[in-house]
Amino acid sequence: MRIEILEESDLKVRFILHNAPIALANSFRRAMKSLVPTMAVDYVVFYMNTSFLYDEIIAHRIGLIPIKTDLERFNMPDKCVCGGEGCPNCQVSFRLNVEGPKVVYSGDLISEDPEIKPVYDNIPIVELYEGQQLMIEAVARLGTGKEHAKYQPVSACYYKIIPEIIVKDNCNNCGNCVSACPRNILRLNGKVEVTDILSCSMCRECVKVCEENAIDVVETDNYLFAVEGTGALPVKVVMKKALEILKEKAEEMNRIILEII
Structure with a gap:
């Protein structure tokens, strides 16, 4: 391999x-x-939420925010010395306290670890209007995609x-296969040639139009x-x-x- x-x-x-x-x-x-494994917010504690969105919707949005991950520093909860109870070796806390009017973005999340933070600062979470407030604490930990898609x-x-296109000796260079190829990966240059095998979709249109059975598309490893x-x-x-x-x-x-x- x-x-x-x-x-x-x-x-x-x-x-x-x-x-x-x-x-x-x-x-x-x-x-x-x-x-x-990667880091993602696992649970959110709401101290104040007077926005128009339910706690569950905001928590779901925060959970899907990609977070920079350091696999050398953090352990999976079930393999951590704390036994999954939560410690600096397996989780990171985020704080958020914002008042409207304002659109709350991922960059507004304040991490207790400067190295572990949202990958992008411009992911919208919720829009707060005049007088509305959002105050939360979120905890991120390592997880895998088979547990939840947010960890992918x-x-x-x-x-x-990637196939192999075989042009046999009985090819009469009629050019029908060149014209039939929807991705234009064949050309006639004295004989039929393959120009870009990586673009081949294995539709086998070239095989279907060849009356001489002089071309074949086979799978490879x-x-x-x-x-x-x-x-x-x-x-x-x-x-x-x-x-x-x-x-x-x-x-x-x-x-x-x-x-x-």
Whole structure:
């Protein structure tokens, strides 16, 4: 298995996963979405809310705000020395006390830890009118996407199979396949050539119009991934952590099998 990075930034990575079974490719995708932990607000205490929105709606909105995460400093609650009761090693508190008229944004949340704060300051929470007030305390902790979507470190994570287009020797270069391709990835340059295999959707229109059966589209063990992060963690960190988790699960499975044998 090999990973080839095509495009990289803190929020988006496109890469090719070479020579991997499809089960592993899908496990990698699922691990990035649901097994890599990030910080998110877990519960909110309301001391004052005279806005037009119910407490539950505001709490839900705050819970979905991406929060910068440091996996080296914080523990999952069930693995913390406090036993999940809450301590500086597993949770961070936020305060908010605002009076209207004002639109309350994520940047108005004041964290007790300057490093653990909302990724974006401009996410609207609620609009307060004259005389309205919102006073709350929120507690964020680590969690995983399989527990709740608010803990997912990626907003989009998908892949597609990279096919191989085979042009056989009996091709008469009629050009029908070139004209039929909806993504214009074939060209006729003395013979039929593939210009951009990554754009192929495997619609097989080229195969359908070829009267000589001289072209074929086959699946391979290579996959084109696109991963977009929420900003809580750099996408490359998400990828690395996901692979580490899969490795740990595989090792645990081996131990279980050996015990059974």
